[in-house]
Amino acid sequence: MxxxxxxxxxxxxxxxxxxxxxxxxxxxxxxxxxxxxxxxxxxxxxxxxxxxxxxxxxxxxxxxxxxxxxxxxxxxxxxxxxxxxxxxxxxxxxxxxxxxxxxxxxxxxxxxxxxxxxxxxxxxxxxxxxxxxxxxTASKDSKDNGITLFTSTVRRGSPDYLDPRLNCHSKLHEVQALIQAIEAGADEALMLDVNGFVATCNATNFFIIRDNQVWTSTGKYCMNGITRSKVIQICNDNNIDCLEKDFSLFDVYGADEAFVTGTFGGLTPVTKIDGKIIGKGAYGALTKRLSNLYEDLIRKTINDGRG
CATH class of the missing domain: 3.30.470.10 (Aminotransferase class 4, branched-chain amino acid transferase, N-terminal domain)
Incomplete structure (x- = not known):
């Protein structure tokens, strides 16, 4: 499965x-x-x-x-x-x-x-x-137990030849990255940018949590995710430090928590990357809080849409 x-x-x-x-x-x-x-x-x-x-x-x-x-x-x-x-x-x-x-x-x-x-x-x-x-409906198993990632050798493209923010049908490089991850025994792929910093995943955006700070990439080499933008908004609205910055696998492996975002799955925790356990290898407390706040935002949007 x-x-x-x-x-x-x-x-x-x-x-x-x-x-x-x-x-x-x-x-x-x-x-x-x-x-x-x-x-x-x-x-x-x-x-x-x-x-x-x-x-x-x-x-x-x-x-x-x-x-x-x-x-x-x-x-x-x-x-x-x-x-x-x-x-x-x-x-x-x-x-x-x-x-x-x-x-x-x-x-x-x-x-x-x-x-x-x-x-x-x-x-x-x-x-x-x-x-x-x-x-x-997203499987509860993925949300409760988290997913594992493998860092692909396929890099996120530079904006001067195929801007990663473009939602286009040309997804072969992301498919290649995912195939590498599957062959390595992981669920999905983590992708670096052209400078070696962490960018995004093959189909979702990536976040880590260190010392109660939420980190995500600068946005220059990652997908223009709607859910990503909502999580950043949620952090700003709830006085949660959220940094859009360059960071490397060195920072990722030492993270307290990690999660990915997407329209379908919302926030999904990441428990292991490249065989290394992230934090306690479980659904972290701040990730759960952010997920709940995101669900609250959806409910508010629904109520506003009916009004």
Whole structure:
């Protein structure tokens, strides 16, 4: 069984979900897109993942802003507004009669190519948009027992060739890092930046706690995580020291606690890195407090969304 931050509880309702492809609803088993799609051919696309809790798409504005920024960076003109995309998402959720415990993946590619090629001028359609909603609840086992990491030799890219903050379909370097970690017996990969400092994980953002201070990377070489930003906000709002700084594996191995953040799993504790036990090798007290504060923020967001 897969163990990690994306480990979800099996839900039989997902067998019959309807997926939106360019505003047409298809049964999961019939959801298809052309082999000439830009995303399939060259990874030319951007994406977002959102959570539906109690009828509210949590942190929707943050996610849409990040999606539009990613599209602008890659030169992809989106032929709809943020409100129109929100409506598309809600139409898909309503068609599936979904109200809670749902993970929504929105994927937008540049469109269909006339022939296999990198050249965007050979795109003969507008962007393709796919919306996949699934019932997904994070496994309690990952939260309670934590995950293990292995430091990959695959580095996070420099912003001058593939900015790590870009939520794009080109994820092969992260897949390579994860494969190394799995082969080393770990759950997920820790990735360093081009200068050898700790950057992020293959699919989540990384934090350590030392002497009741929360440390995370500078943000120059890590994913532009919404949950990461919310944890930093929570620390600032609750007088918890939070430093965005360069730090190395020397600091990581001596940390009192460590955790990762992501839209799906929230905060997940890390118990071991490169075979070394972190702190007491258990879900730490400050990590638990931050996780509870994050859940409180989600509940507040839900209440505000209903108001």
């Amino acid at each position: 897969v163990h990690g931050t994306h480990n979800a509880i099996e839900d039989s309702r997902n067998k019959d979900i309807l997926i939106s492809i360019n505003d047409e609803l298809c049964h999961r088993s019939e959801a298809k897109i052309s082999v000439f799609d830009s995303g399939y051919l060259v990874g030319d696309g951007v994406w977002e993942a959102l959570r539906l809790h109690d009828g509210v798409l949590v942190f929707l504005e943050d996610h849409l802003n990040r999606l539009w920024q990613s599209a602008k960076v890659v030169g992809m003109a989106l032929p709809f507004s943020k409100k129109e995309l929100e409506d598309k998402i809600w139409d898909t959720l309503k068609a599936n009669q979904m109200t809670d415990g749902v993970h929504v993946r929105v994927m937008i590619t540049r469109g269909i190519k006339k022939t296999p090629s990198q050249d965007p001028r050979l795109t003969i359609t507008g962007p393709n948009i796919v919306i996949i909603p699934e019932y997904k």
